[in-house]
Each structure stands twice: as structure tokens, then as C-alpha cells.
Amino acid sequence: MEGLRDRTRRAVRAELAGRALELFTERGFDETTVDDIARAAGLSKRSFFRYFPAKEDVLFGGVEALAEQVAAEIAARPAGEGPWECLHAVLRDWEARINTQIEVMRLIEDTPALRTRLLQKRDEARGRIIEALTGRGVPELEADLAAAAAGAALDTVAREWLRTGGSADRTALTDRVFTMLRPAFLAPGTDRPS
Incomplete structure (x- = not known):
């Protein structure tokens, strides 16, 4: 059975992916930074990298x-x-x-x-x-x-x-x-x- 920590991690990853897609669609992939994605999700850049190793991986x-x-x-x-x-x-x-x-x-x-x-x-x-x-x-x-x-x-x-x-x-x-x-x-x- 999946624990609370795993569910939370999955939810944060989904939130980051959703925010990233919105920004990529609006601004373009190259024009969107990891800082932009993290800020849109209410996280720090450092927190972003706990969930994804690179900007490309968010998708x-x-x-x-x-x-x-x-x-x-x-x-x-x-x-x-x-x-x-x-x-x-x-x-x-x-x-x-x-x-x-x-x-x-x-x-x-x-x-x-x-x-x-x-x-x-x-x-x-x-x-x-x-x-x-x-x-x-x-x-x-x-x-x-x-x-x-x-x-x-x-x-x-x-x-x-x-x-x-x-x-x-x-x-x-x-x-x-x-x-x-x-x-x-x-x-x-x-x-x-x-």
C-alpha cells in the first residue's frame, strides 16, 4: 500500500508537471526556467531538483x-x-x-x-x-x-x-x-x- 509520503511526492510531481506545461505552452520551453516552474508551484529551485533531475524530465x-x-x-x-x-x-x-x-x-x-x-x-x-x-x-x-x-x-x-x-x-x-x-x-x- 502506498504511504502518505509517496502520495505527497506524486502529487507534487504532478503539480510541477502541470505548472511547467502551462508555462512551456505560454512562453516556450527554452524561455521557461526551472526558477519559473518552481515559483509557479510555490517551491524553491532546490526543491524542484528533488523531484526532477532536469527541466526536460518534468514532462x-x-x-x-x-x-x-x-x-x-x-x-x-x-x-x-x-x-x-x-x-x-x-x-x-x-x-x-x-x-x-x-x-x-x-x-x-x-x-x-x-x-x-x-x-x-x-x-x-x-x-x-x-x-x-x-x-x-x-x-x-x-x-x-x-x-x-x-x-x-x-x-x-x-x-x-x-x-x-x-x-x-x-x-x-x-x-x-x-x-x-x-x-x-x-x-x-x-x-x-x-
């Missing part, structure tokens, strides 16, 4: 926890399931749960520092996913390829969602993109769909 605070949860769900999937089907099932479920804000996505797309930080966070997450797949007996090369392809699939979903102004069904897009890539992950000797 990506939940990525580490998400990666750990995704890896745990991959490990818990049925033993005979192929890596692509496993990733599709787990990531489809997450895509349905993620409440992505179009302002955040646009801000990331328009800000090189945020795109760079997102790529770093995704690389770390992909490493956890590869470990989870190899833990299921998937060869490392296949696990690496499947994780990279799944990341590219989710990037494609996000870009299409942005193109539609956030109106597209992200779960349906995820299913479509994973289905498009599925033939590449059929086991050797398996008939390809016609």
Missing part, C-alpha cells in the same frame, strides 16, 4: 515507471506467445490507458531538447523491454528488433494522432500499425498471410 517523469510496468506485463504474458503478439497485446492496452495531451505532443515535436530527452527515455525503456523479452526465451537479436519495431509503430501512431488533431482512436491506430508490421515477425517456415 517525462512517469516514463521510468511505465517502462517497468510494461516489462512486468510482458513477463507475465502466456509462455507460448510470440514476441510481436506479446508486445502488441501489452502496448495496445497501454495505448488505451495513456491520456496523451495534444499540447504535450506538439511541444515535444517542436522542441529539439525535448525530442532528444524523449529519445533517451525511450532507449532506456526499450532496454527494459528487451530484457523482459529475453527473459521469456526470445533471442536477443529478435527481442531487440521487435522492441525497436514496436517503438517505431507507436511513434507512427503518435504522429498520425497529431495529424488528426487528437481525434483519431489511438487503440485502433495501434492495432492497424501492428497488423501492418506483423508479417515481418512470423516465425521461419510459417506461411505468410495472403
Whole structure:
């Protein structure tokens, strides 16, 4: 059970993220300082760094926890399931749960520092996913390829969602993109769909 300290920490992180997003949207990422964010949340700059190691991380605070949860769900999937089907099932479920804000996505797309930080966070997450797949007996090369392809699939979903102004069904897009890539992950000797 989560204690009061953990709930308080999570609430402060959410408050900082919300204030940061408001300021980034209003002023721009580069024009907003850590002091500005901390002041808007009623904290000191020093307190800000207790919750986030860098300004970029204020928008990506939940990525580490998400990666750990995704890896745990991959490990818990049925033993005979192929890596692509496993990733599709787990990531489809997450895509349905993620409440992505179009302002955040646009801000990331328009800000090189945020795109760079997102790529770093995704690389770390992909490493956890590869470990989870190899833990299921998937060869490392296949696990690496499947994780990279799944990341590219989710990037494609996000870009299409942005193109539609956030109106597209992200779960349906995820299913479509994973289905498009599925033939590449059929086991050797398996008939390809016609």
C-alpha cells in the first residue's frame, strides 16, 4: 500500500508537471526556467531538483515507471506467445490507458531538447523491454528488433494522432500499425498471410 509520503511526492510531481506545461505552452520551453516552474508551484529551485533531475524530465517523469510496468506485463504474458503478439497485446492496452495531451505532443515535436530527452527515455525503456523479452526465451537479436519495431509503430501512431488533431482512436491506430508490421515477425517456415 502506498504511504502518505509517496502520495505527497506524486502529487507534487504532478503539480510541477502541470505548472511547467502551462508555462512551456505560454512562453516556450527554452524561455521557461526551472526558477519559473518552481515559483509557479510555490517551491524553491532546490526543491524542484528533488523531484526532477532536469527541466526536460518534468514532462517525462512517469516514463521510468511505465517502462517497468510494461516489462512486468510482458513477463507475465502466456509462455507460448510470440514476441510481436506479446508486445502488441501489452502496448495496445497501454495505448488505451495513456491520456496523451495534444499540447504535450506538439511541444515535444517542436522542441529539439525535448525530442532528444524523449529519445533517451525511450532507449532506456526499450532496454527494459528487451530484457523482459529475453527473459521469456526470445533471442536477443529478435527481442531487440521487435522492441525497436514496436517503438517505431507507436511513434507512427503518435504522429498520425497529431495529424488528426487528437481525434483519431489511438487503440485502433495501434492495432492497424501492428497488423501492418506483423508479417515481418512470423516465425521461419510459417506461411505468410495472403
